[in-house]
Amino acid sequence: MAPEQIIATLKTLVDDGKVLTDPSDLDTYGKDWTKIYPPKPIAIVFPKTTEQVQALVRFANEQHIGLVPSGGRTGLSAGAVATNGEIVVAFDYMNQVLDFSASDRTVVCQAGVITEQLQNFAEEQGLYYPVDFASAGSSQLGGNLSTNAGGIKVIRYGMSRDWVLGLKVVTGKGDILELNKGLEKNNTGYDLRHLFIGAEGTLGFITEATMKLCRKPDNLTVLVLGLADLTNTMDVLQAFQKKLDLTAYEFFSHQAMGHVLAHGHVQAPFETETPFYALLEFEAVSDQVMDDAMALFEQCVENGWVLDGVISQSETQAHNLWQLRERISESIAPRTPYKNDISVVVSKVPDFLREIDAVVNQHYPDFEIIWFGHIGDGNLHLNILKPEDMPKEEFFGQCEQVNKWVFEIVQRHQGSVSAEHGVGLVKKDYLQYTRSPAEIAYLRAIKAAFDPNNIMNPGKVIDPA
Amino acid sequence: MKVLVAVKRVIDYNVKVRVKPDNSGVDLANVKMAMNPFCEIAVEEAVRLKEKGVATEIVVVSIGPKACQEQIRTALALGADRGIHIETDAEVQSLEAAKLLKAVVDKEEPKLVILGKQSIDTDNNQTGQMLAALAGMGQGTFASEVVVDGDKVNVTREVDGGLMTVALNLPAVVTTDLRLNEPRYASLPNIMKAKKKPLDTTTPADLGVDVAVRLTTLKVEAPATRQAGIKVADVAELVDKLKNEAKVI
Numbered sequence: 001m002a003p004e005q006i007i008a009t010l011k012t013l014v015d016d017g018k019v020l021t022d023p024s025d026l027d028t029y030g031k032d033w034t035k036i037y038p039p040k041p042i043a044i045v046f047p048k049t050t051e052q053v054q055a056l057v058r059f060a061n062e063q064h065i066g067l068v069p070s071g072g073r074t075g076l077s078a079g080a081v082a083t084n085g086e087i088v089v090a091f092d093y094m095n096q097v098l099d100f101s102a103s104d105r106t107v108v109c110q111a112g113v114i115t116e117q118l119q120n121f122a123e124e125q126g127l128y129y130p131v132d133f134a135s136a137g138s139s140q141l142g143g144n145l146s147t148n149a150g151g152i153k154v155i156r157y158g159m160s161r162d163w164v165l166g167l168k169v170v171t172g173k174g175d176i177l178e179l180n181k182g183l184e185k186n187n188t189g190y191d192l193r194h195l196f197i198g199a200e201g202t203l204g205f206i207t208e209a210t211m212k213l214c215r216k217p218d219n220l221t222v223l224v225l226g227l228a229d230l231t232n233t234m235d236v237l238q239a240f241q242k243k244l245d246l247t248a249y250e251f252f253s254h255q256a257m258g259h260v261l262a263h264g265h266v267q268a269p270f271e272t273e274t275p276f277y278a279l280l281e282f283e284a285v286s287d288q289v290m291d292d293a294m295a296l297f298e299q300c301v302e303n304g305w306v307l308d309g310v311i312s313q314s315e316t317q318a319h320n321l322w323q324l325r326e327r328i329s330e331s332i333a334p335r336t337p338y339k340n341d342i343s344v345v346v347s348k349v350p351d352f353l354r355e356i357d358a359v360v361n362q363h364y365p366d367f368e369i370i371w372f373g374h375i376g377d378g379n380l381h382l383n384i385l386k387p388e389d390m391p392k393e394e395f396f397g398q399c400e401q402v403n404k405w406v407f408e409i410v411q412r413h414q415g416s417v418s419a420e421h422g423v424g425l426v427k428k429d430y431l432q433y434t435r436s437p438a439e440i441a442y443l444r445a446i447k448a449a450f451d452p453n454n455i456m457n458p459g460k461v462i463d464p465a
Numbered sequence: 466m467k468v469l470v471a472v473k474r475v476i477d478y479n480v481k482v483r484v485k486p487d488n489s490g491v492d493l494a495n496v497k498m499a500m501n502p503f504c505e506i507a508v509e510e511a512v513r514l515k516e517k518g519v520a521t522e523i524v525v526v527s528i529g530p531k532a533c534q535e536q537i538r539t540a541l542a543l544g545a546d547r548g549i550h551i552e553t554d555a556e557v558q559s560l561e562a563a564k565l566l567k568a569v570v571d572k573e574e575p576k577l578v579i580l581g582k583q584s585i586d587t588d589n590n591q592t593g594q595m596l597a598a599l600a601g602m603g604q605g606t607f608a609s610e611v612v613v614d615g616d617k618v619n620v621t622r623e624v625d626g627g628l629m630t631v632a633l634n635l636p637a638v639v640t641t642d643l644r645l646n647e648p649r650y651a652s653l654p655n656i657m658k659a660k661k662k663p664l665d666t667t668t669p670a671d672l673g674v675d676v677a678v679r680l681t682t683l684k685v686e687a688p689a690t691r692q693a694g695i696k697v698a699d700v701a702e703l704v705d706k707l708k709n710e711a712k713v714i
Contacts, residue, residue, distance in 0.1 A: 269650055
């Protein structure tokens with residue numbers, strides 16, 4: 001079928017005006033935050049219903065055209081990038097909250113509901129949706145689930161996966177499946193719901209999700225501590241976890257904070273300069289909890305782990321202290337960072353950090369390294385900034401060479417080459433550092449079962465057998 | 466030079482305020498409270514004056530229920546030297562607050578009194594001015610810069626159309642505007658030290674002030690919810706709607 005015929009047919013499958021082919025739209029909707037791969041989709045379509053998505057999948061199967069899902073386009077692994085004449089299926093108009101049950105504490109959302117919209121909806125009901133991250137104002141629920149997004153509250157609330165009680169999906173074969181139907185308990189064989197979560201749209205597209213909500217946390221209070229050394233992050237974590245249920249535990253380097261402060265509108269927590277900082281959050285529900293936190297701080301100072309610290313005295317201050325962590329990605333974005341998102345089990349973090357630090361210093365002596373991450377989950381965001389005078393291609397070429405060293409350490413510690421950003425195109429070639437050949441063969445078999453014609457987000461995560 | 470700073474405990478700036486179902490006021494049950502942001506700026510200014518060697522002692526005062534001591538402790542952690550808590554569970558309005566502060570001024574005889582220009586709960590913007598009148602002091606309100614120069618203080622004020630600088634004889638009253646400074650965070654070591662700083666408690670009766678309410682609130686209502694917008698097809702329709710429906714052109 002000629003491109004004009006394809007576009008003409010697409011216009012019959014979705015509502016009027018919901019097919020875009022303008023070059024600037026193709027560029028905008030054809031990529032995510034990675035901006036490494038030049039986008040080249042044939043058209044952008046905006047379905048409004050599950051049935052329209054199904055019609056698009058059936059058409060793509062007939063014509064053997066790839067479909068690329070697009071949500072808030074905040075992905076960092078090029079999972080939602082169309083480089084090869086695909087049709088981009090954008091969920092922006094499937095943005096309705098369809099149903100809410102106060103007694104089940106569940107909410108049914110279309111895939112294009114924005115994370116913050118869900119958080120606000122929960123709050124209006126006196127409840128809480130706990131998955132949160134810096135891009136919550138743009139990212140869509142469908143994308144969150146397709147990448148099993150993590151974020152800043154994982155230490156207490158887990159990943160996106162843990163909040164899904166039901167999914168409606170259109171499989172690569174064009175079937176509509178209703179998975180788990182909102183049930184808390186349902187042991188009836190293979191749980192297909194979890195195959196679609198984190199699949200990056202390679203098995204089918206999520207069109208609706210039944211999400212679980214919980215009690216709103218009480219009086220969230222933030223501590224920012226200045227640490228003497230990188231490995232003190234784990235000493236401090238263990239000390240606090242013995243006494244308090246932390247809702248977040250983040251760390252960042254002095255360089256990372258330097259970029260945030262230079263970017264403006266954020267204030268340093270204290271005058272003491274320390275090489276690393278930890279941000280802790282907990283529910284200060286009683287004077288006892290506050291006294292415990294103070295005693296723990298004193299203990300950390302006495303042990304030489306912590307050199308200075310502040311505590312939020314108001315929600316405004318808590319919000320402002322979070323900016324020190326949340327604005328890192330934004331403040332280094334102009335420097336075209338090479339992003340690593342690696343993880344190990346928490347007990348292996350100190351050794352892991354030491355080895356990564358040594359390798360990075362050995363191989364990237366001239367590059368500026370920015371350390372931060374959800375260290376309480378064993379998750380490290382290692383960002384390498386491009387020297388301003390180095391061409392992009394040369395920079396990424398050099399980073400890829402050093403990836404091998406970093407990923408070998410990850411493999412030795414049985415860690416993950418992509419903790420929460422997904423695989424997409426960026427990490428596809430490194431999958432074998434985390435997944436065994438036998439495991440990858442099973443992944444391919446699953447892909448073939450749901451998407452025999454390889455039309456669902458082709459080229460992402462794994463190639464078909 | 467002794468500096469007196471008044472601080473008020475208010476609903477946290479970040480909290481979404483809810484009106485009570487019976488419209489009698491704002492729901493305060495289980496709502497996060499914090500120091501009024503303009504008072505934070507007042508404390509910060511006093512601490513900076515002390516760091517410059519201008520102020521020698523900072524006394525912080527707050528009026529309200531026992532829980533106000535949290536905000537006094539915060540001010541002590543930020544650098545104030547001692548606290549005075551005027552304990553009352555009654556609703557204290559601007560004139561009564563000014564009279565109570567006047568009584569503290571008479572006792573402490575500070576050279577400079579710094580207050581926030583207004584509190585974000587009642588938005589009255591009265592207490593500082595009333596205190597200046599009652600105490601017979603000059604006033605520099607809406608300060609964006611405070612420079613103490615011998616027996617005078619030069620206060621740059623944010624006024625409509627620009628900045629005005631007034632020179633006041635000490636003692637004087639200064640109220641702070643948003644751009645005066647950026648308050649620091651209370652450090653944990655200083656919070657622990659603040660627990661040992663003196664905090665005296667007194668009452669309106671001890672100070673000889675009657676705090677009986679003179680104003681009665683009739684009704685509190687949430688602002689009307691905004692109507693959803695509409696999309697127009699073209700400029701002609703937009704102009705038509707602006708002319709005939711909105712009647713703005």
